[in-house]
Amino acid sequence: MKRSIIDLWVGIFVAIGLASIAFLSLKVANLTPQSADKSYALYAEFDNIGGLKVKAPVKAAGVLVGRVSSIELDRKNYMARVNLSIDSQYNFSQDTSAEILTAGLLGEQYVGLVQGGDPEDLKPGGRIALTSSALVLEQLIGKFMTSFAEGGAAKDDKQP
Amino acid sequence: MFETLLSPLRKLGHWVIEAIWRLGVISRFFVAILMNSGQSLLRFHLVIREMYFSGVLSLIIIVVSGLFVGMVLGLQGYTTLVRFGSADALGALVALSLLRELGPVLAALLFASRAGSAMTAEIGLMKATEQLDAMSVMAVNPIARVVAPRFWAGVLSMPILAALFNVMGIIGGYAVGVLMIGLDSGSYWSQMQANVDLHVDVVNGLIKSLFFGMAVTLIAVYEGFDATPTAAGVSAATTRTVVTSALVILALDFVLTAFMF
Amino acid sequence: MPNNSGSFCPIFLVIENSVSTDSFIEFRNVSFAYGERSILKNINLSIPYGRFVAIMGGSGSGKTTLLRLISGQVHPQQGEVIVGGRHVEKMSTRELFEHRRRMGMLFQFGALFTDLSVFDNVAFPIREHTHLPDSMVHDLVLMKLAAVGLRGTEHLMPAELSGGMSRRIALARAIALDPALMLYDEPFTGLDPISLGAIAHLIKKLSDALGTTSVMVTHDVQHSLNIVDYVYFVANGEIVAEGTPDEVRASSSPWVHQFVYGEADGPVHLAYPATTSLADDLGLGGAHV
Structure with a gap:
């Protein structure tokens, strides 16, 4: 050839x-x-992030608005500090709340944002104050078991 | 009686010593290839020519096998995932299995049996027909002229073939998961993109295949160069290339995986 | 087996360990063994410049090893191999390659590179060792092919050539760099009589034209005696006889006579020297009772 x-x-x-x-x-x-000017940073502190991973999606009303850029443990208050990288076309109010949700029963975990009513928007680098932690299945089952046992013994309604 | 007890032990001992001895020889051969690579990298058309034989001619088998492996992954992955209600994760499953393990390993195994055996047989026959002797009598070092270009061609071809294998596998998984079973195309890709990391999965997989390429071509050229220059010797060397390559690929895969992931 | 090595060997000029010699190739007390197996024992020979010498002997007599010693592919355990005034056995790899550049070798079956065309085969040594422009390489290759009478075959692959043709292409490749020394390893093996005659004629013509010193290892007596100047006979790793072709034909040595005239019986026996008798091996003798 x-x-x-x-x-x-x-x-x-x-x-x-x-x-x-x-x-x-x-x-x-x-x-x-992803260039830096197209997204801005926010952070939120959680008691427990469960199985949240770096690069996990950040969603508002189910729409992808950003990704988890890094996760670290705050050395002072021992909370999980989750840094988010949010698409700059979306702005969130100062009383936005963040929670860690699971897609499906065993699916991946992601951060869900719920817009609040404050007219002031969060600035880049700002903190999302209202957070609720991940649902940890074992804790959930544990709680359910204790409340079930207590409820059975004392017939005391302790459900939240 | 004592003798019959001892003889398997003695065989094992021989086998171990032989294996260590071969490891030493093959390492020296590797150094010799590196020392004599200058010429083949300067005259790169020698490497390109060998890339045609080891890489281009392996394209068909890589494309077809990759497609089928991806399709099987799609089918098996779906039947397993659907039990846990996570059929949406099929894209991630297919991509991660391919990128991390199956792509590099299977592509290397196919490469060893397609290109590695051909390399051994070719060099072995060159030796049997005194072509290597003729070359060295013409004051041309056969390691520089024959072995080194083939070695580098194999090392360069392997990651390309592995990447192509991965792509074909992902397409095969798509064909089964989305086109046949009817999963959502968007979730196939988005689950994949959400779970595949460029550095950890893609790059490490390609680094793996680079190591496999080095190991397979080193074994192939060594066995060819070391073959007993007879028809039986060359065929035995070809068999050894495929068997040794397969074992080394799988062992190396374990070591690399332990280091990388 | 008559041990004639002493009486037939005229070279007892043991000069000092100097390398100055008027021979092109000189072997001094060379012994060679593959591991335990002794191949050559105490060989002394000397080949002057421009001479065409044949080394003859039966299969396995060690004559190919003599060629490999000259080309430096193997080194002797004892003794000295001197080619062109330099010790081959003491050469570094670089010197050895230098030495081989001035040498051409025709292998037993040609040893053409099967993955290269005829043209690329003949061009191979030129391209490897010179930096001539392509047009000049092209002209040189065609000249060499013309010299062996095979101009027009340059686009063929070695697999498309007959045995005689590939031998001639290999010859063209061997002379591509006009070597000062030509080595021929069994150049006549496996050829039909016409090709064989053609190759023999060609080898003679080329070595006369180029004035090269040539060493040919062969067991083809008749054709060799027609083209060489001097013959060494090797048996069991020793030189058992030597002389010009005329002397060889007229030799009274029973060994040479047997070899030259191809007689089945003589000093060389057909049977391998077994240590036990056939009757014993078959269990018929009953001697062990």
Whole structure:
């Protein structure tokens, strides 16, 4: 086989490889080129984040508005500080609340934002004050069991 | 009686010593390839030519196998996930299994049996027909002229083939999950995108395949170069290439996985 | 087996350990063994410049090893191999490659590179060792192919050639860089009589034209005696006889006579020297009772 044809085929081969890697990066791993000016940061502190992961979606009314950019433990109050990266086209009021929700019974966990009524919007870097923690299944079952046992013994309605 | 008890033990001992000895020889061979790579990297058309034989000619088998593996993953993954009510996670399951494990490993196994065995047989036959001797008598180092270009071609081809295998597998999973079973196309991709990390999953998978490519081509060129120069010797070397490559790929996969993930 | 090595060997000029010699190739007390198996024992020979020498002997007599010693593919356990005034066994890898650049070798079955075309095969040593422009490489290759009478085959692959043709292409490749020394390893093996005659004629013509020193290892007596200047006979790793072709034909040595005229019986026996008798092996003798 002539050399030029071999060169052509190897060129096609390498192009296929580069296209595959591009596909894996962009379409599969979703490496969308997020520039800094298109999103702004917020943070929220939770008692317990359950199984929330970095890069988990942030949703408002079920619409994806951002992602979890990092998670760390606050050394002073030992709460989980979750940093969010929010798409700059969405603004949230200062009394917005954040909660950690689960998609389906065993699905992934995400941060849900509920818009409040305050006319003032949260500034970039601001803190979402109202938070409610993740539902941890074991704790839930534990609570249910104790209340069930107590309820059975004292017939005392202790449901929240 | 004592002898019959001892002889398997002795065989085992021989086998271990032989294995360690071969490891030493193959490591020296690897160093020799690296030392003699300058010429083949300067005359890159030698590498390109070998990439045609090891890479381009492996395209068909990679595309077809990748598609089928993805389809099987889609089918099996769906039947399992649907029991837990998480059929939506199919995209993530297919992509993660492929990117982290199946893509690099299966592509390397296919590469070993398609290109590695051909490499061994070719170099072994060159040795049997005195072509390597002829080369060294012409003052051309066969490691620099024959072995090194094949080695680098294999190392470069392997990640490309693994990436292509991954893409075909994801497309195969899509074909079964979305087109056949009727899952939502959007959730297939979004679940995948939400769970696949570029660095941890994609890049590490490709690094794996780079290591596999080095191991497979090193074994292939070594077995060819070391083959007994007869028809029986070359065929035995070809078999050894496939068997040793498969074992090394799986063992190396464990080690790399333990390091990476 | 008559041990003639002493009486037939004229080179007892044990000069000091100097390398100055008027021979192109000189072996001094060379012994070689593969592990325990002794291949060559105490070989002394000397080949002057421009001479065409044949080394003859039966299969497994160690004659191919002699060639490998000259080309530096193997090194002797004892003794000295001197080519062009330099010790081959003491050469570094770089010097060895330098040495091989001035040397051409025709292998037993040609050893053409099966993945390269005829043109690329002949061009191979030129491209590897010179930086000539493509047009000049092209002209040189066509000249070499013309020299072996195979111009027009340059686009064929080695698999498309007959045995005789590929041998001639290999010859063209071996002479591509006009070597000062040509080595031929069994150049006549497996050829039909016409190809064989053609190759023999070609080898003679080329070595005369180029003035190269040539060493040919062969067991084809008749064709070799027609083209060489001098013959060494090797048996069991030793030189058992030597002389010009005329001397060899007229030799009274029973060994040489047997070899040259291909007689089945003589000093060399057909049977492998077994340690037990056939009757014992078959359990018929009853001697062990």
